[in-house]
Amino acid sequence: MRTTTVEGNHDGLAALGFLSLIVGAVSGLIGALFRCSLEQADSFRTMFHAWAQTENVTGLFIVVVATAASTAFAVWLVRRFAPQASGSGIPQVEAILHGERPPPPLVLIAVKFVGGVLAIGSGLALGREGPTVQMGASIAHTIGTLFRRGADDCRVLLAAGAGAGLAAAFNAPIAGAVFVLEELVRRFETRTAISALGASAGAIAVARLIHGDLPDFRLKAQPFPEFGTVSAYLALGAVVGLLGVAYSRSILSALTVADRLSGWPAEARAALVGAGVGLLACIAPDLVGGGDAITQRALEGTGTLTTIALVVTVRFALGAVSYAAGTPGGLFAPMLALGAQAGLAFGRICVHWFPGVAADPTAFAVVAMAAVFTAVVRAPITGIILATEMTGSFTLLLPMLAACFAAMIVPTMLHCPPIYDLLHDRMLQKKGDPAR
Structure with a gap:
C-alpha cells in the first residue's frame, strides 16, 4: 500500500502555484529595480572618476574617501539592522531551508537593497545576484506567511523566491528555477519544481517589462563545434x-x-x-x-x-x-x-x-x-x-x-x-x- 508523503500530497497545489507567481512578480520587480539602481550607480561612478582625474591629487583623495565611506556605511546598515544581510545571502537561505536559522526579517530587503547599491555601486567586485536571491527569499516568506500557508509551503515558496531573484538578476528564468532544485534543495519534488517554475516565470515577466528582454551579453553567432x-x-x-x-x-x-x-x-x-x-x-x-x-x-x-x-x-x-x-x-x-x-x-x-x-x-x-x-x-x-x-x-x-x-x-x-x-x-x- 502506497504511503502518502509531502511529495505525494497535492492539497492546495493550485493555491501554492498561484502564490508562486505572485512571489515571482514581486521578486522580479524588486530585482529589476535593484539592477536599474546598480546601473545608475555605475554611471555615476564613471562620471565621478572622470571628474576626479581632472582634479589630480585632490580628486584621488575624494574618490578614496567616498568609496571607503560608502563601504563602511553599507556594513553599518548590515550590523545595525540586519546582520543576516552580510555577504551573498545564499548560505543564509540554505540554512533557513535546513531549519538551522529563522526566516529573514522584512527589514532585510531594504538593507540588502541599499547596502548592495552602496557596495557594488562603489566598485567592490561583488555580484547583484546575492542580494536579489536573498531579497526574493524574504519576499516569498512574507507572502507565504501573509496568506497563512503552512511551514512546508513557506519553505517551498522561500526557495522559489530565491530562484526568482536569480532569474531577475541575470534575465535567466530557467537557470533560476534549476538553481532551486540543484543547489538550494538538492532534490526534485513536484511542489518545489512547480513553485520554482512559477516564481521564475513571474519574475521574468515583470523584470523584462522594466529592463528589457535581450540577453545580458552580446555575442556573435557561434557555429556548432566539431x-x-x-x-x-x-x-x-x-x-x-x-x-x-x-x-x-x-x-x-x-x-x-x-x-x-x-x-x-x-x-x-x-x-x-x-x-x-x-x-x-x-x-x-x-x-x-x-x-x-x-x-x-x-x-x-x-x-x-x-x-x-x-x-x-x-x-x-x-x-x-x-x-x-x-x-x-x-x-x-x-x-x-x-x-x-x-x-x-x-x-x-x-x-x-x-x-x-x-x-x-x-x-x-x-x-x-x-x-x-x-x-x-x-x-x-x-x-x-x-x-x-x-x-x-x-x-x-x-x-x-x-x-x-x-x-x-x-x-x-x-x-x-x-x-x-x-x-x-x-x-x-x-x-x-x-x-x-
Whole structure:
C-alpha cells in the first residue's frame, strides 16, 4: 500500500502555484529595480572618476574617501539592522531551508537593497545576484506567511523566491528555477519544481517589462563545434577547475584574515577595503565593479594575453577581498567575469598553437563561464543554462558539457567542497554570527 508523503500530497497545489507567481512578480520587480539602481550607480561612478582625474591629487583623495565611506556605511546598515544581510545571502537561505536559522526579517530587503547599491555601486567586485536571491527569499516568506500557508509551503515558496531573484538578476528564468532544485534543495519534488517554475516565470515577466528582454551579453553567432574540439574543452575544464579551487580557497582565506582583525570595528575593516578599491578605481576604473563590462569585453575578444593575465590577477584578488568586507553582494557575477577572461586567454593560446583545433577564442570564454561556475558552486546544470541564457549561445552546449565534466572532477579530486557548503559550515561554526 502506497504511503502518502509531502511529495505525494497535492492539497492546495493550485493555491501554492498561484502564490508562486505572485512571489515571482514581486521578486522580479524588486530585482529589476535593484539592477536599474546598480546601473545608475555605475554611471555615476564613471562620471565621478572622470571628474576626479581632472582634479589630480585632490580628486584621488575624494574618490578614496567616498568609496571607503560608502563601504563602511553599507556594513553599518548590515550590523545595525540586519546582520543576516552580510555577504551573498545564499548560505543564509540554505540554512533557513535546513531549519538551522529563522526566516529573514522584512527589514532585510531594504538593507540588502541599499547596502548592495552602496557596495557594488562603489566598485567592490561583488555580484547583484546575492542580494536579489536573498531579497526574493524574504519576499516569498512574507507572502507565504501573509496568506497563512503552512511551514512546508513557506519553505517551498522561500526557495522559489530565491530562484526568482536569480532569474531577475541575470534575465535567466530557467537557470533560476534549476538553481532551486540543484543547489538550494538538492532534490526534485513536484511542489518545489512547480513553485520554482512559477516564481521564475513571474519574475521574468515583470523584470523584462522594466529592463528589457535581450540577453545580458552580446555575442556573435557561434557555429556548432566539431567533434575534434572536445579535447580542447576538456583541457579548458581542467584548467578552470584548478582556478575554481584557488578562487574558493582565496575567499575563505580573505574571510579568515578579516576574522583575525575582529578587534577592529566592522566599519573600519570595510572602510579599509573601500579605500583600496577607490585607489584601484582611480588607477584602472575598468577593473572595479560587478564585472559585466569585463565579461562583455572577453566575449568580444578584446585584449592581449598580457592584458588578460593582468585582469585575471587583479580581479581574482579583488573578488576575495571585496567579499571579506562584509557588505551585501554575491559571487556569481565576479566569478563569471573571471571565467570569461580565463577562457579567452586559453582560447587565444589554442588558436595560436593549435589552429586546427580551435578557430574562435571567444567560444572558450563562454564555455569557461559555465565551467568556473561549476568548479566553484558545483552546480553544473545551473552553470550551463545560466551561461547559455546570458549569451544566447545554445550551439556551445557540447563544449560546455565537456568542460563542466572536467571542472567537476578536478575540485572533487582535490577535496575542495562547493563554496556555499564551505560558507554554510563557516556560518554554523561562528555560533550565531552572520555568514558571508
